[in-house]
Amino acid sequence: MHRLAMLLVAVATTASAQTNPVAQPSKLDTAWQARTRALFEQVIEIPTVAKRGEMPRMAKLIADQLKAAGIPAGDIHIMPHEGITGDQTVTMIARWRAERATKKPILILGHMDVVEAKRDDWSFDPFEFREEGGYFLGRGTADMKSGIVATTLALIKLKESGFRPNRDLILFFTGDEETAQVGALKGSTEWRNLTDAEFGLNADGGGGSYDRTGRPISFGMDAAEKTYQTYFLTARNPGGHSSRPRPDNAIYDLADALKKVQAHRFEPMLMDVTRAYFSERQKDEKGPLGDAMRRWLANPKDGAAADLIEASPLEVGRTRTRCVATMLDGGHADNALPQSARATVNCRIMPGVEPATVQTELQRLAGNAIEVKPDPSFIGKPTPVLPLLPHVVAAYTAAVQRLHGSSMRVIPNMTTGTTDANFFRSVGIPVFGADGGWGISPDDERAHGLDERIPVRAAYDNVLHWETMLRELAGN
Numbered sequence: 001m002h003r004l005a006m007l008l009v010a011v012a013t014t015a016s017a018q019t020n021p022v023a024q025p026s027k028l029d030t031a032w033q034a035r036t037r038a039l040f041e042q043v044i045e046i047p048t049v050a051k052r053g054e055m056p057r058m059a060k061l062i063a064d065q066l067k068a069a070g071i072p073a074g075d076i077h078i079m080p081h082e083g084i085t086g087d088q089t090v091t092m093i094a095r096w097r098a099e100r101a102t103k104k105p106i107l108i109l110g111h112m113d114v115v116e117a118k119r120d121d122w123s124f125d126p127f128e129f130r131e132e133g134g135y136f137l138g139r140g141t142a143d144m145k146s147g148i149v150a151t152t153l154a155l156i157k158l159k160e161s162g163f164r165p166n167r168d169l170i171l172f173f174t175g176d177e178e179t180a181q182v183g184a185l186k187g188s189t190e191w192r193n194l195t196d197a198e199f200g201l202n203a204d205g206g207g208g209s210y211d212r213t214g215r216p217i218s219f220g221m222d223a224a225e226k227t228y229q230t231y232f233l234t235a236r237n238p239g240g241h242s243s244r245p246r247p248d249n250a251i252y253d254l255a256d257a258l259k260k261v262q263a264h265r266f267e268p269m270l271m272d273v274t275r276a277y278f279s280e281r282q283k284d285e286k287g288p289l290g291d292a293m294r295r296w297l298a299n300p301k302d303g304a305a306a307d308l309i310e311a312s313p314l315e316v317g318r319t320r321t322r323c324v325a326t327m328l329d330g331g332h333a334d335n336a337l338p339q340s341a342r343a344t345v346n347c348r349i350m351p352g353v354e355p356a357t358v359q360t361e362l363q364r365l366a367g368n369a370i371e372v373k374p375d376p377s378f379i380g381k382p383t384p385v386l387p388l389l390p391h392v393v394a395a396y397t398a399a400v401q402r403l404h405g406s407s408m409r410v411i412p413n414m415t416t417g418t419t420d421a422n423f424f425r426s427v428g429i430p431v432f433g434a435d436g437g438w439g440i441s442p443d444d445e446r447a448h449g450l451d452e453r454i455p456v457r458a459a460y461d462n463v464l465h466w467e468t469m470l471r472e473l474a475g476n
């Protein structure tokens with residue numbers, strides 16, 4: 001869904017001149033730079049937007065690279081399926097089999113599809129690959145064809161170097177992540193025999209940033225995701241003529257219920273991932289916000305401390321389930337008493353909490369006169385609280401710091417958005433957003449937007465990043 005949308009935490013500002021990270025050469029050797037550029041160009045120029053029928057071409061291109069590197073055709077599966085109605089897409093699953101596996105496989109996730117880009121809005125053709133001013137440009141450069149290229153080439157580079165993994169490495173590239181996410185749903189259920197793993201590494205998450213002066217900010221490692229669920233709150237009433245108001249009224253009753261939802265605070269919850277996040281974050285905050293973080297870490301039952309944290313725009317949504325009214329619909333004529341009024345309340349639910357529990361809590365707040373029902377068109381998939389695997393965090397941190405130095409921090413993170421990863425988390429496979437892409441914040445945050453780009457060095461670094469991480473996690 002998105003990358004580089006990481007916490008933009010401004011650390012103490014010193015005006016010292018830093019070297020521009022975009023202008024530094026990549027440590028990837030020039031032969032591999034050329035191979036990376038060539039594959040990147042090919043994949044960017046395939047417009048893998050939903051309903052254009054281009055996904056099989058991209059999947060075949062990747063599959064051909066893997067076959068040429070010696071992955072047997074029988075271990076590569078291109079699975080056709082429908083995405084959103086009328087979109088014939090594919091998911092590609094390829095396995096590099098260990099000669100003697102001593103551990104369960106690692107699943108490497110990515111998506112081949114991109115969000116639509118209109119030629120007229122961009123300053124150049126979004127499906128023409130360009131290099132300009134130290135950047136690669138084109139739709140999908142940041143979200144997330146750089147990750148597809150980097151993971152594919154890292155596997156091939158490892159294979160050519162004679163590396164022997166101690167476990168199977170599985171590439172799982174979907175073709176409808178930006179739309180229906182059917183590939184991830186099937187991948188986590190009916191194709192589980194092809195995808196089962198100890199854990200997943202998602203190239204569509206993680207990533208880092210430098211500020212405009214070239215100072216390292218941080219890399220984020222996405223390790224948990226909230227569950228998305230919308231509810232409808234409906235008040236009904238016999239209505240009547242507006243010249244003769246009744247004591248009860250659908251609009252007032254709904255308004256009363258919404259004010260209670262507004263005032264309500266769900267119970268704060270601290271888990272592995274957010275504990276690690278706030279332990280890092282509090283180091284930047286010397287004032288009241290930092291004090292609240294330290295108090296909450298010491299005592300997760302301290303609701304007042306959690307309230308203070310939650311009130312910060314940088315931290316909103318990280319301490320608890322949040323529900324907010326987003327739409328209203330009610331009444332039918334200006335001279336009639338309303339017969340019904342309905343509010344849409346969108347909730348972002350903490351891992352480990354069932355949407356049914358949130359529904360019960362909303363019902364208790366709204367009272368029996370209000371009907372509370374989940375939106376039937378999208379039933380959220382709850383995820384369990386999964387552990388932050390220390391060896392995975394260590395491998396990601398080592399890969400990041402090898403390329404960016406030890407002053408680049410790595411911060412585990414719970415995202416409030418939704419990606420393919422959650423389908424696997426919901427069946428118990430922990431997934432970590434672990435890409436090595438980076439940019440200048442906020443100038444390079446253009447995923448889904450205009451003139452999308454990634455620093456040339458970041459695209460090359462990303463191959464080394466994945467190679468380093470996989471060597472660590474699948475080496476002997």
Ligand SMILES: [Zn+2]
Nearest residue numbers: 001002143204
């Ligand atoms: Zn994405």
